[in-house]
Amino acid sequence: MRLPEIVGTAVGNTFRSKLRTLLTVLAIFVGAFTLTLTNGLGVGITSYIDAQVASLGGEDLMSVAKAATVEASGFGSDEGPREYDPEKSFFTAGAGLQFEALSAADVRTIEAIEGIARVEPVRVVAPDYVHHEGGTKYELLISPAPSGLDLDLAAGRTYTEAGVVEVAGYDEPLGELLLPSSYVEPLGFASPADAVGAVVTIGLSDPFGNQHEVHAHVSGVLRTSLFGDGAIVSSALRDAMFEAQTRGLPPIVTDVYQGASVRLEPGTTAADVERIKAELREHDMAGITLQDQLGAINSVINGLVWVLNGFAIIALIAAGFGIINTLLMSVQERTREIGLMKAMGMGAGRIFALFSAEAVFIGFLGSAIGSLLAIVAGNLISDVLARGPLSDLEGLRVMAFDPLQVLLVILLVMVLAFLAGTLPAAKAARQDPIEALRYE
């Protein structure tokens, strides 16, 4: 019997015991459906994050901080604890957050590194509250987002190069603020567009317990994104806020930064990035690109997806036992037939192939139907979520399907089915035609 014939016969044989085949296919279906869906979840979220990164356009940005600070945030080496060095300056922010600070000298060191176009030191600011024209005060978080990102705005525009705008009624130009959309209603604005152009007041405390207020001009309203609900401030506003927060302190304390936002020269390659990172390391600093940060997020998501995949694979292994069981029954039932075929000259290898092909076909049926329905279900779920609970996260499709990955799932299940089929197939191949044809 030739191979296509064997496959054709095997396919025909699977339909001989329809109910049994159906139940086995169903077990595989459940596993393949789950696996495709969990994979889809991984692809969906990862590609959303990738798209967000691409839209931010932060490929040429790197944030730099002292190595210890970077390590504390989960990036960098696993060398163990560092020895205490009294020379190092630590900075304590309002909320009790402590980190090793970047000095003005460090900033100059960064500037001297080849391939770096611009350095923008970042000072940590921790405002107490924000309010609009004496209304209710709300807590406010300032996002550490570096400048130079293409931000997703619901209204208005991003801040100007100078970071300040003239506002009627104020002597000094006011620093610019991009307000998260979740603050629009609480602060008493009718719509994001209504908030644009308004002046809000930010309260900050100095180390002596005195509160100071800084006025800021709302230049734009941020759409909700994965990157949290923090406001973004221009450098000028940040400096003004920092000044209020450290009023009365000597310059030695105030002339330090949480880190620096660095813009790389255009055309920087991955090798350049590595070299810059190495040079920073020599100076006890560390650089993280946006890619590094997202890599960390992605690996967390991948980890979760694999845990879910693990469950699906357990289901598939259980289904594999179903295949073994089904085929063993089938071999048992067809003892006579197998004996007859062997008596008529069908080789053991062909018999093995016949039953293996049956197993693989059952695997194919279950996984193909499972994957297909998972795609349909996944798209439906994504649609519903995108219209409902996740409508704020624009462009997020919770589940997306990569054809290659779906194909891989189907192939995986077929391989699994083949492995499950080897036991019954070998049993069939070993069968003695005399025994099979013996008259009871």
Next chain:
Amino acid sequence: MNAQPRNILEARDLVKSYGTGEARFDALRGVSLEIGSGEAVAIVGKSGSGKSTLMHLLALLDSPTSGTVLVDGQDSRALTTTQTNQLRNEAYGFVFQQFFMIPSATVLENVMLPLKIKGVPPRERRERAMELLRLVELDDKAGNRGTNLSGGQKQRMVIARALANRPRVIFADEPTGNLDSATGEVIEDLLFGLNREHGITLVIVTHDEELAQRCDRRVYLKDGLIVDERGEPLGVPA
């Protein structure tokens, strides 16, 4: 009566034992036998005398404990598994008392099975199978399930299947054992017709003396040994 000088089948001192030690049972205890091409030979004996065992060994379905089977004068032990399979597929046809068929398949599909195993293309095997069904007058039942046929029809279908690859030998184990005498006679006529007209060698296992008498020659088996028609060991005068 046989013009061909060589024997198509030859058994040399066949011994077949089942089990070992205390449980050992010798089904055949040294059987030698020659079958000429085109001959119709009956293997006769009581139930349990070793007829089926002998037939299985001759058809290379099983291997003897000792002794050997020669095919066209060639020692079958020298054949590879593939060659043995090919021989059984192409040169031998099988007819069993219990018919043996694929119950879910149609009559046509059952007849096509040896052709399919051989690798004959679908159109060709369909034509050949239909031709054979016409020969056994079952062409009107081609699309029926094999299990829905009567006993005689089943055995005709099995004969058609045995003929699929134009075999040189047909091994028939009690071919009429499950049939009434009228139906049995139709099957016998069919088999002997094939023997006469196509020179197909017949090896028929039976305990039916009437059927045995229609063969050219009878081989009597008793307790795993060849005996004469009176049941006496060979060489002992009457």
